[in-house]
Every structure is written in C-alpha cells, then in structure tokens.
Amino acid sequence: xxxxxxxxxxxxxxxxxxxxxxxxxxxxxxxxxxxxxxxxxxxxxxxxxxxxxxxxxxxxxxxxxxxxxxxxxxxxxxxxxxxxxxxxxxxxxxxxxxxxxxxxxxxxxxxxxxxxxxxxxxxxxxxxxxxxxxxxxxxxxxxxxxxxxxxxxxxxxxxxxxxxxxxxxxxxxxxxxxxxxxxxxxxxxxxxxxxxxxxxxxxxxxxxxxxxxxxxxxxxxxxxxxxxxxxxxxxxxxxxxxxxxxxxxxxxxxxxxxxxxxxxxxxxxxxxxxxxxxxxxxxxxxxxxxxxxxxxxxxxxxxxxxxxxxxxxxxxxxxxxxxxxxxxxxxxxxxxxxxxxxxxxxxxxxxxxxxxxxxxxxxxxxxxxxxxxxxxxxxxxxxxxxxxxxxxxxxxxxxxxxxxxxxxxxxxxxxxxxxxxxxxxxxxxxxxxxxxxxxxxxxxxxxxxxxxxxxxxxxxxxxxxxxxxxxxxx
Numbered sequence: 001x002x003x004x005x006x007x008x009x010x011x012x013x014x015x016x017x018x019x020x021x022x023x024x025x026x027x028x029x030x031x032x033x034x035x036x037x038x039x040x041x042x043x044x045x046x047x048x049x050x051x052x053x054x055x056x057x058x059x060x061x062x063x064x065x066x067x068x069x070x071x072x073x074x075x076x077x078x079x080x081x082x083x084x085x086x087x088x089x090x091x092x093x094x095x096x097x098x099x100x101x102x103x104x105x106x107x108x109x110x111x112x113x114x115x116x117x118x119x120x121x122x123x124x125x126x127x128x129x130x131x132x133x134x135x136x137x138x139x140x141x142x143x144x145x146x147x148x149x150x151x152x153x154x155x156x157x158x159x160x161x162x163x164x165x166x167x168x169x170x171x172x173x174x175x176x177x178x179x180x181x182x183x184x185x186x187x188x189x190x191x192x193x194x195x196x197x198x199x200x201x202x203x204x205x206x207x208x209x210x211x212x213x214x215x216x217x218x219x220x221x222x223x224x225x226x227x228x229x230x231x232x233x234x235x236x237x238x239x240x241x242x243x244x245x246x247x248x249x250x251x252x253x254x255x256x257x258x259x260x261x262x263x264x265x266x267x268x269x270x271x272x273x274x275x276x277x278x279x280x281x282x283x284x285x286x287x288x289x290x291x292x293x294x295x296x297x298x299x300x301x302x303x304x305x306x307x308x309x310x311x312x313x314x315x316x317x318x319x320x321x322x323x324x325x326x327x328x329x330x331x332x333x334x335x336x337x338x339x340x341x342x343x344x345x346x347x348x349x350x351x352x353x354x355x356x357x358x359x360x361x362x363x364x365x366x367x368x369x370x371x372x373x374x375x376x377x378x379x380x381x382x383x384x385x386x387x388x389x390x391x392x393x394x395x396x397x398x399x400x401x402x403x404x405x406x407x408x409x410x411x412x413x414x415x416x417x418x419x420x421x422x423x424x425x426x427x428x429x430x431x432x433x434x435x436x437x438x439x440x441x442x443x444x445x446x447x448x449x450x451x452x453x454x455x456x457x458x459x460x461x462x463x464x465x466x467x468x469x470x471x472x473x474x
Contacts, residue, residue, distance in 0.1 A: 039072030041336035048073040048298035074104035115157040119174035135179040146194035155199035169217035192231035203236035209248040236268035252289035259295035269302040273314030280331035379403020382471035402448040407473040409446040420462035427456035
C-alpha cells in the first residue's frame with residue numbers, strides 16, 4: 001500500500017508501563033524558547049543534530065571549537081570503517097576511532113557507529129575473499145567491533161549501501177552479496193548479539209524519493225525484517241543533494257513511510273550544494289520534513305566547514321571555509337527552534353492495580369491511552385510502548401512481557417475504539433481488523449524467558465483514543 005505524506009503531531013504519544021510502581025511518563029509539547037546552537041535547538045524537540053568528524057582535524061582549533069559548541073552527535077567519517085578497524089584479518093585497531101569516540105563522549109555527545117558491513121573501503125585481505133570464508137570474516141568483524149564499543153554507541157550503520165542504483169530495485173552485486181542473499185540479515189543478527197543496547201540501522205543514498213525503485217526495495221526489505229523479527233531499529237537516508245539531485249517534493253512522504261514500519265528514520269549524511277538563499281531554503285525544507293515526522297530522530301551533516309566536505313567544490317555545508325555561519329545555518333537553527341519542545345515529567349502513585357493510565361498532551365491533540373494487563377497461566381503482561389498519531393491514522397507498538405515464569409506462547413487481545421481499522425501489522429499473527437482484535441506470537445517470538453519481552457506493532461486508520469489490552473500466555 002502506498003502511503004501519502006501526513007502532517008504528524010509533534011511528540012504524538014509515547015507511553016511506558018511500569019507495573020510494579022504504577023509510574024506514568026507524561027510527555028508534553030510546549031512552546032520552544034530559542035536555543036543558540038544546533039544541538040541544543042534539536043534537543044528541545046527530543047532530536048539530535050550531529051556531524052561527521054575526521055580524526056585528523058581534531059587538532060584544528062576552529063574545527064574543534066565549532067564541533068564542541070554546535071553538535072550533540074558525532075559520526076566518525078572514516079575511522080570506524082572496515083579498512084580502518086581491521087586492516088589485517090583478525091588484527092583490530094581502534095586508536096583513531098577511539099580518539100573520536102572519546103572526544104565525543106568527553107563533550108557529552110553521543111556517537112553513531114559507521115559502518116560495520118559495506119562493499120566499499122574493505123581492506124585488501126577482505127577484497128580477495130569470497131563464499132563462506134568471507135561470510136564468516138564479515139560476521140566476525142561485526143561481532144568484534146560492536147562488542148568492543150558495546151555501551152558507547154547510540155546507533156550502528158550495520159549495513160551500508162547494499163542496493164543498486166537504477167530502476168530494478170536489485171541488490172548491489174558485491175562480494176558480500178555473492179555470499180548469499182541473507183547476508184544483511186546475518187549482519188543485523190550478529191550486531192544485536194554483540195551490542196543489544198545500540199540501535200541498528202540500514203544506511204543508503206538515493207533513497208530520498210519515494211517513487212524510486214531503490215527506495216521501494218529498501219522499504220520492502222525493512223518491512224520484511226520487521227515482519228520476521230530480524231532486529232532493525234532505524235533507517236538512515238544519506239541525503240546528498242545538488243542541482244542534478246534536488247530535494248524531492250515527496251521527501252517527507254519517504255520519511256513517514258519508513259517510520260510507519262515501526263522504525264526510526266535518521267538523516268545521516270546531509271549536505272546540499274549551493275549558496276545563499278537557495279541553499280538555505282533547501283536546508284530548511286529538509287529540516288522541516290524531519291520535524292514533521294515523529295520518528296525522524298535526528299540529522300547529521302557530513303562535515304562542519306565547506307573545506308571539510310568530500311564535495312568542497314559545491315560549498316555544501318553550514319559553515320564556510322573560515323568557520324563562519326552561512327545563511328543555511330540560520331535557516332536550520334530557526335527551523336529547529338520553531339519546533340515545539342518536548343518536556344518529560346514522571347508521576348508515581350502507590351497502587352496494586354494492574355491498570356496504568358498515561359496522558360499525553362500535544363500541540364494539537366490530547367490523547368489518553370489506558371493499558372490493562374492480566375496474568376495468564378504462566379503470566380504475561382501487554383502494554384503500549386509507543387504510539388504515533390497523525391491526522392488520519394496511527395502506528396502502535398505493543399510490548400509483551402513474561403511474568404515470573406517463562407512462556408512458550410502468548411496472545412494479546414486489543415479493544416479498538418469505534419471507527420478504527422487496522423490496515424497492517426508485523427511481528428504477530430492477527431485475527432480481525434476492527435472491534436476486538438487478537439494478536440498471537442509467530443514462530444520466532446513466542447518463547448520468552450521470565451521477565452523477557454518482545455514487541456509487535458500495527459498501523460491503523462482513525463484515532464487511537466483509549467486502547468485496552470489483555471495478555472494471556474501458554
């Protein structure tokens with residue numbers, strides 16, 4: 001089904017159930033006060049604004065001054081790629097990457113890891129490999145690097161640029177692809193095992209236009225992964241724009257449609273060639289598109305000054321060669337400051353009831369979601385872990401949690417408000433689309449250890465209103 005662009009309410013709804021304490025997390029959108037830096041202004045709406053960093057420039061005082069002042073997320077430009085971290089098979093080198101990671105963390109910034117598996121910038125030893133030997137080497141690289149940085153990385157670009165350009169929507173022909181079509185899935189599963197706390201992203205370029213075959217192919221892969229329980233948390237759009245490849249008119253549609261699959265979207269390598277008013281307007285369009293999509297969680301520009309860019313000839317960044325702010329900088333800062341802020345408060349009540357009520361107020365709507373949980377034979381609970389409401393529909397993510405004993409299967413019964421119709425679901429077997437709908441586990445997520453959890457989701461037309469859930473288990 002092709003979805004259209006929607007105007008999404010900021011901070012639409014995020015709910016959390018803490019059954020033991022009866023805690024409720026309330027997110028409230030308020031009027032923004034103007035922040036003076038990119039990172040601070042993005043943080044007001046719960047997002048980040050980052051940049052790519054080259055380790056060799058950390059000795060440049062102008063460069064470091066802008067970095068430390070303006071950004072709250074860092075991506076290593078080259079230092080975490082395969083050739084940099086494993087130049088000889090089985091011998092890992094992290095010195096240059098550590099320099100960037102340690103600098104970022106010392107400044108209170110988070111880090112995006114880039115990248116674990118890629119057909120390009122492979123060391124010579126990997127380029128000469130094929131078949132099962134290459135597959136094992138790739139998986140070992142993913143495991144070793146993600147394990148080394150466990151707990152220090154916000155999100156990993158697990159796989160980079162695996163789809164071909166053009167009208168076919170095919171996978172790129174690479175040595176990794178020739179190890180078998182499941183290589184991307186294998187990389188994501190290895191990354192999750194190595195660093196369970198990091199968000200796992202697929203990252204690519206020329207995926208900005210919703211109508212392009214490459215965009216559709218990536219969408220189908222992510223949809224398949226979500227349906228089969230392959231661990232994927234986010235999609236990165238590189239978004240390199242110029243006069244031959246301008247910001248598409250349906251850019252927000254692309255962001256929203258990926259978000260509707262139940263993943264975050266991140267603009268990971270933004271640069272826009274040009275100058276003056278035209279460049280400023282294009283940057284503003286991109287930022288506003290992200291701000292309109294609740295699950296667009298951040299933007300990273302690919303470099304700081306124009307002279308630091310891989311496309312320096314196109315002057316594509318927010319600061320000129322001397323580190324001065326350009327018109328594009330001002331347009332980005334103003335757009336970020338115009339977004340409603342999100343503040344978080346937590347209220348706790350002492351109650352033995354298994355019903356938790358969470359109220360959320362946004363700039364345009366007021367939605368209350370009530371989650372009721374009951375214990376099945378082995379004990380389980382179900383709660384709304386995230387809900388994204390727009391003008392004509394919503395996406396909900398449901399968390400099922402085992403009680404004091406392991407469960408071998410579960411089902412969640414959901415009472416939908418009148419007028420709500422489910423149009424898509426993932427990570428579950430669904431019975432019904434309106435009224436009371438039952439979701440059951442699929443083969444890969446039925447078994448849960450004591451206290452363990454899994455998530456499934458659905459997309460629906462209508463207004464969420466009050467959602468009531470009951471969980472039973474086997």
